Amino acid sequence: MWRYIVRRLLWVVVVMLVVTSITFLVFFVLPSTDPAVTFAGKNPTPEQVAEVRHQFGLDKPVPVQYLLFIKHIFLGDQYGWPGLGFSYSTRSPVRDQFFGRVIVTVQLAVGAALVWLCIGIPIGIISAIKRRTLVDRLSMGFALFFVSAPVFWLGLMGLWLFWYKLRISPGTGYVSWGTSFGDWLSHMILPWIVLALLYAAFYARMTRGNLIETMGQDYIRTARVKGLSESKVIFKHGLRASLTPVVTLIGLDLGALLGGAVITETVFNLQGVGQWTVNSVFQGDLPVILAVTVVVAIAVTLMNLVVDIVYAYLDPRVRYN
Amino acid sequence: MGKRRQRLRLVGLALAVALVAAACGGGDNESGGTTQQATAQKGGVLRTSLTDFGWVNGFDPTGEYLAFAWTIYGAMSRSLLGTKHIANAPGNELFPDLAADMPQISSDGLTYTFKLKPGIKFGPPVNRVITSKDVAYAFQRINTAPLVAQYGFYYFGVVKGMDGKAKSADQPISGIETPDDQTIIFHLVKPTGDFLYRAFMPATAPIPQEVAKCFTKAGDYGRYVISSGPYMIQGSDKLDISSCKAMKPISGFDPSRELKLVRNPNYDQATDNLRSNYVDAMDLTINTNVDDIFNKVQAGQLDSSIVEPPPKPVLQQYVTDPAKKPYLHSNSSDATSYIYLNLTTPPFDDINVRKAANWIMDKAAIQQAYGGTTLGDVATHIWPPIVLGDRLGPDYNPYATPGNHGDEAKAKEAMKQSKYDTNKDGICDASQCKNLVMINRNYSPYSEAEPVVVSSLEKIGIQVKPRELATSAAYTTVQTVKNNIPIGMNARWGKDYADPYTFAVLFISAGISATGNNNFALVGLTPQQASEFGVKLPSGAQIPSVDADIDGCQKVSNAQPDQRNDCFANVDKKLMEQVVPWVPYLWQRQITVTAPSMTKFEFDQFSGYLSITQVAVNNKATVPS
Numbered sequence: 001m002w003r004y005i006v007r008r009l010l011w012v013v014v015v016m017l018v019v020t021s022i023t024f025l026v027f028f029v030l031p032s033t034d035p036a037v038t039f040a041g042k043n044p045t046p047e048q049v050a051e052v053r054h055q056f057g058l059d060k061p062v063p064v065q066y067l068l069f070i071k072h073i074f075l076g077d078q079y080g081w082p083g084l085g086f087s088y089s090t091r092s093p094v095r096d097q098f099f100g101r102v103i104v105t106v107q108l109a110v111g112a113a114l115v116w117l118c119i120g121i122p123i124g125i126i127s128a129i130k131r132r133t134l135v136d137r138l139s140m141g142f143a144l145f146f147v148s149a150p151v152f153w154l155g156l157m158g159l160w161l162f163w164y165k166l167r168i169s170p171g172t173g174y175v176s177w178g179t180s181f182g183d184w185l186s187h188m189i190l191p192w193i194v195l196a197l198l199y200a201a202f203y204a205r206m207t208r209g210n211l212i213e214t215m216g217q218d219y220i221r222t223a224r225v226k227g228l229s230e231s232k233v234i235f236k237h238g239l240r241a242s243l244t245p246v247v248t249l250i251g252l253d254l255g256a257l258l259g260g261a262v263i264t265e266t267v268f269n270l271q272g273v274g275q276w277t278v279n280s281v282f283q284g285d286l287p288v289i290l291a292v293t294v295v296v297a298i299a300v301t302l303m304n305l306v307v308d309i310v311y312a313y314l315d316p317r318v319r320y321n
Numbered sequence: 322m323g324k325r326r327q328r329l330r331l332v333g334l335a336l337a338v339a340l341v342a343a344a345c346g347g348g349d350n351e352s353g354g355t356t357q358q359a360t361a362q363k364g365g366v367l368r369t370s371l372t373d374f375g376w377v378n379g380f381d382p383t384g385e386y387l388a389f390a391w392t393i394y395g396a397m398s399r400s401l402l403g404t405k406h407i408a409n410a411p412g413n414e415l416f417p418d419l420a421a422d423m424p425q426i427s428s429d430g431l432t433y434t435f436k437l438k439p440g441i442k443f444g445p446p447v448n449r450v451i452t453s454k455d456v457a458y459a460f461q462r463i464n465t466a467p468l469v470a471q472y473g474f475y476y477f478g479v480v481k482g483m484d485g486k487a488k489s490a491d492q493p494i495s496g497i498e499t500p501d502d503q504t505i506i507f508h509l510v511k512p513t514g515d516f517l518y519r520a521f522m523p524a525t526a527p528i529p530q531e532v533a534k535c536f537t538k539a540g541d542y543g544r545y546v547i548s549s550g551p552y553m554i555q556g557s558d559k560l561d562i563s564s565c566k567a568m569k570p571i572s573g574f575d576p577s578r579e580l581k582l583v584r585n586p587n588y589d590q591a592t593d594n595l596r597s598n599y600v601d602a603m604d605l606t607i608n609t610n611v612d613d614i615f616n617k618v619q620a621g622q623l624d625s626s627i628v629e630p631p632p633k634p635v636l637q638q639y640v641t642d643p644a645k646k647p648y649l650h651s652n653s654s655d656a657t658s659y660i661y662l663n664l665t666t667p668p669f670d671d672i673n674v675r676k677a678a679n680w681i682m683d684k685a686a687i688q689q690a691y692g693g694t695t696l697g698d699v700a701t702h703i704w705p706p707i708v709l710g711d712r713l714g715p716d717y718n719p720y721a722t723p724g725n726h727g728d729e730a731k732a733k734e735a736m737k738q739s740k741y742d743t744n745k746d747g748i749c750d751a752s753q754c755k756n757l758v759m760i761n762r763n764y765s766p767y768s769e770a771e772p773v774v775v776s777s778l779e780k781i782g783i784q785v786k787p788r789e790l791a792t793s794a795a796y797t798t799v800q801t802v803k804n805n806i807p808i809g810m811n812a813r814w815g816k817d818y819a820d821p822y823t824f825a826v827l828f829i830s831a832g833i834s835a836t837g838n839n840n841f842a843l844v845g846l847t848p849q850q851a852s853e854f855g856v857k858l859p860s861g862a863q864i865p866s867v868d869a870d871i872d873g874c875q876k877v878s879n880a881q882p883d884q885r886n887d888c889f890a891n892v893d894k895k896l897m898e899q900v901v902p903w904v905p906y907l908w909q910r911q912i913t914v915t916a917p918s919m920t921k922f923e924f925d926q927f928s929g930y931l932s933i934t935q936v937a938v939n940n941k942a943t944v945p946s
Binding site for chain 1: 477
């Protein structure tokens, strides 16, 4: 198992190198705009453009720029480790801004994941057990509705109802839990629920489908014949097998969400990674785009590894030796 | 917030799954509040939000060229001269600020002598009296190449010894003398009629060398700006200036989240008759959701919007609801939105085609796409009226058409005289009129106005292929001269200061550069420049120039504003009638929505945004630490 983990971690490094080189090529070698011109002002002299190019390090040969970038990622730069460079737009280290924002994004993603698991999986189970009953129809209606409802619409409707009308939500924005735990929670609940509803619907449908399929297996019939209680049959034998694809999905979804739930962050004014990335794309702030790409690539590959390891514990047939 | 109330909120939110049913129900509108504004009083915190600071030089005053930053500097710093931070033409008038009086100007217009008011101090942690050397140091920073002073061109070649090539801000400038702590003398290379405005720009406000010397690259000083005005960045007093290494960014400014200003304890109101400084503090936060900003203004959680215009449905409410109308403020931005026509590229190398484009354009429809008359007035010439001292009057419109909807007959008449209309039917039939790349921005209102421009030009046979790009990409594409972009509608230019020269810079041939060029129509491009920048001129093409006209106007001092404005008004007329580089379509207006808690609203005509030092609020907010 350990050899497997080490091998996979080495693959993470390879993936990161591939992703960074492609991103670097796209953003630094084939940019849609010249960052030096963009950030030299609206009426720059050629000397000013050259000065900005020099300060951004864009006057060095491209391979040198790339190697410096990789070196800074692994060994750190003047602003600390990992060296993610310097934002053209805010003229401050990307690293500090990234860590300030990723905390918000992680809280949003993890909180929403807990909510959608708490809603989606029970609904899926109930729906599978009570197949073709009113409960099943209502559950799947719920799933269909939220799968179809765009997140921005849910967010705006949520704000309209709970903030503008009922005045039970404090509105948008982020308050750190260090400032006030109650304020933090009340600011996060609505974004969690809005983001979670979409995913909960997916998870409910998936859990239902997998559980129905599993409950038709021979070993389930055997378990029942052996006289096990129905709850034991469902939760110990049925659910464990049917949840393995769900675990895969959680890993991928969480990894992707670390890149930012752009719409949720924007609607609720949570200044996380996603919304920052979008702004940076509009501004042509390439070091920020590059940093987020690298970190998200690492997060997704690491989450994949975690999923594979958890898989081995959940499914006795999976062994990596 | 009480614990019980918090619990209630949490319980309420737990019911959020009922969202669908409730969301489908109807509801009434937001209440508008009172329409009467109370008397201005001191106190309170000005709470406002914008979607992004968007600094272009990290908020370092030496290089920051974003007008919104200038509205903040107006509250934080004092230049030799200043404005009253109020709306319309009076808001563009100059008065002594740091200077005790208006300067003495030598008879040849080459020497300006200013005397400083005594006893004005920098804010914490510097806490010392401002001297003429601090003003000279601000100019030395402008002259320093690594600091990339983005509007340094107003000083390079104007003040003796300033060329923007100094390696370090320590290097004195030969054309600036500081014979004593109260006196500063500027020696100019040539008479520059608008030098008083140049000596008032935020980059020229005093900067303490003991702090700024630590920041030697563009934008680095932005998080350490020391106040010389009524407000300072919250936490400035905690800045440790014992050494460069000890300095950490001032806590009240996070470039990606917020900027908090509080009163500068060293400021003496008695020395300042330009600012009222009603509010105790300002809490400026980033809010990524524009709708949310306006919802918060309506809910009283913010006192005002500041940069973004309201979304159209919100604007509609304020325009139509008499109870809300008093809270909608529409002020001239002194900016022109325009379509540029490249004088070197067929078919726009033919003045008749350019005139036809002006005649055919449905400017009223473009205005509608932008959001109607509240957001801007139809532009009938290049300079916005206030910048030109309104010398052309409201009736000057060389391409006047019924209802500003364009005039097909007159456009075709002009096109008939063009070499690109071979059968003289008023419709361009040459291949040069087909598939012309037109640069545009990829968001509203530009994208909404685009079909109007496309269909207008089609009526005279000009077929453009819009290429929509992000703002920076659109600008850099057209700013690169060798790209030879024939036409674009991404452009908007606002004044830097209230002198017509700040628009004239767009038409000076010497300003054309290979990259970063702003003379998009290439007015005055010389054959040498064409060859240097890779522009292929059509055979026999003579690119008209207004260089001599602008030089002539620059010799008229802005101590004689009417003469100076008349001179530039003639340049405007010449450009519109004899050169025709643009189709100007909108003089934009800045829209601000305020809450009832803002008891006095004022607009700063210089920066083009709400005036921080002249507004008053009545709220019990405190700036969070």
